[in-house]
Amino acid sequence: MSSTLDVEAPATDPRDEPPARHRSSGDVARTVVRGISQTLITLGLVALLFVVYQLWVTDLLAARAQDRLTEQLQDQWAGSPALDTPGATDPTEGTPPADGSAPPTHTPAPIEAGIGDPFAILHIPRLGDDYARVVVQGSSEVQLEQGPGHYVDTAMPGEQGNFSVAGHRVGRGSPFLDLDRMRPGDAIVVETADSWFVYRVLGDPATGEFTGDPTGIPGREVVRPSQVSVIAPTPGGGEPTGAYLTLTTCHPRYSAAQRLILHARLDGAPISKAAAPDGPAALAG
Amino acid sequence: MYGWIWRHLPGGAALRTAQALVLVLAVVALLLFVVFPWVEPRLPFTSVTVGS
Numbered sequence: 001m002s003s004t005l006d007v008e009a010p011a012t013d014p015r016d017e018p019p020a021r022h023r024s025s026g027d028v029a030r031t032v033v034r035g036i037s038q039t040l041i042t043l044g045l046v047a048l049l050f051v052v053y054q055l056w057v058t059d060l061l062a063a064r065a066q067d068r069l070t071e072q073l074q075d076q077w078a079g080s081p082a083l084d085t086p087g088a089t090d091p092t093e094g095t096p097p098a099d100g101s102a103p104p105t106h107t108p109a110p111i112e113a114g115i116g117d118p119f120a121i122l123h124i125p126r127l128g129d130d131y132a133r134v135v136v137q138g139s140s141e142v143q144l145e146q147g148p149g150h151y152v153d154t155a156m157p158g159e160q161g162n163f164s165v166a167g168h169r170v171g172r173g174s175p176f177l178d179l180d181r182m183r184p185g186d187a188i189v190v191e192t193a194d195s196w197f198v199y200r201v202l203g204d205p206a207t208g209e210f211t212g213d214p215t216g217i218p219g220r221e222v223v224r225p226s227q228v229s230v231i232a233p234t235p236g237g238g239e240p241t242g243a244y245l246t247l248t249t250c251h252p253r254y255s256a257a258q259r260l261i262l263h264a265r266l267d268g269a270p271i272s273k274a275a276a277p278d279g280p281a282a283l284a285g
Numbered sequence: 286m287y288g289w290i291w292r293h294l295p296g297g298a299a300l301r302t303a304q305a306l307v308l309v310l311a312v313v314a315l316l317l318f319v320v321f322p323w324v325e326p327r328l329p330f331t332s333v334t335v336g337s
Contacts, residue, residue, distance in 0.1 A: 038286050046316065053321045139334050141326045151334070166334040176333070228335050249333045256332040 054171045058145075062173030065146035069118040069134040076118075077193045106272035108195040111156045113137040120157055122148055122165065122175075123189040123283055126182055133175045135190075139166045148175050148247075151231050155243070157190040158197045158270050164231035164246040169253055169260070176249035179260055184210055184219045187282035188245055188264050196271040198282045199245040199264035213265075215241070221261045222251050230261045242266070 113119035115138040124131045139149035148167035155161030167176035184203025189196060203210035203219030210219035217235045230248065233240040243266035251260035271280050290308070294301040 034288075035286060042286075049313065049316055050321055050324075053317050054325070057317055057321075058325075144333065149334075168333055223335070225332060225335055230335055248335055256329045259333070259335055261335075 058171040059173050062146065062168075066134055066173060069136065069146060070121075073118045073121070073134055106195065106270055106275070108158055108192065108270050111192055113150075115152070116143055118147075119150075119192065121191040123191060123279070124182075124186075125189070125283060126186045127178050133167070133173075135165055144168060145172055147173065154231055154246075155233065155240075157192050157245075158195065158243060158266065160240045160243055161233040162231055162235055162240075162244040162246050163190070163199075164248065166248045169249040169251070176247060176260075177253070179247060179249055179262055180220075182220065182262055183208055187267075188247075188262075189280065189283050190245070191273075191279070194273050196273065196276060196280045196283075198267045198271070198280050200267040201262060201264045217244075217263050219263055221263075222258050223261055225256070225259055227259070230259075230263075235261075235263045 111119050113136075117137050118134045119137055120135045122133045122135050133147050135148045135150055136143045136146055137150050137152065139151045143149040144166060148165045150156075151164040151166065154164040157163050168174060169176050169179070182201050183205070184201050185205030186201045188199040188201065190199065191197075201210075201219045202213045202215075202217055204212045210221075213219070215234075221230070223230055229235070229237045231246050232238065233244075234242070235244055235246055245264040245266070247262040247264075249260050250256045251258040267282075291301060291305065294304045296304070
């Protein structure tokens, strides 16, 4: 018997042959339990894989998108007529205006960007000396996959109104992961084709309180997702009364129950890139 | 399920292991690059904007 089996079916798994005897109810129960447990283990592994995807794979994808956008933006800016002003082509000379007048006030060129186009770089020294993220136009998921996205209906950098940007807290490069580390008075520097704009988080830098700005606008707040007034021309609502910047992200981390909001106001006049090719002093810390 | 797949892969143990590995990698790739990107916006974890 055993010799016959060895000769006839040496490579065949014995389980391939259905057992001749009738399956007992114990076998059926075992098969069902095994099937359920395997399904559960599989679901667990898929859930773990999703965490890996959310925390690391999306970071890789976003980093690639940011690299591409940076290149696109540099090309765009290199060909921008705004930089072809005298002095911009030869910044090493750095001669002040020859007519002896005070440096002319720099008027930034208006920015136009189609949905999905990069148009500015966000520098936040508090989040790292080399923290720089390309901002794209539009705040739907497609744009936010690539980097911080600008709410289309809000002001552009430097304009009167509220330059509002949304960004992911966790995953997709986590651009706004550490937004809760921002303190009152911290600089948020926005770089455009021809200008630097320095915004400062509202609040009292001496005490670290986010409240206390004369306008009553807090530097940081946590709101319901439906509270769109945080990106109104004047945060909280009302007509434009100044040039503000608002960042929105989810809160708490790994959740979408609330939104963490940062408000900042433009600090000083826009700085021409021709005058400061390496950025304003605020960028250094 | 896994036993059934294993029994239906041709070849010896080594060949079956290689095929099983390829199958696992294929499923992982399908999940990472097709299923998860599709599922993600439908889950509530990733909303960062304000709006109604």
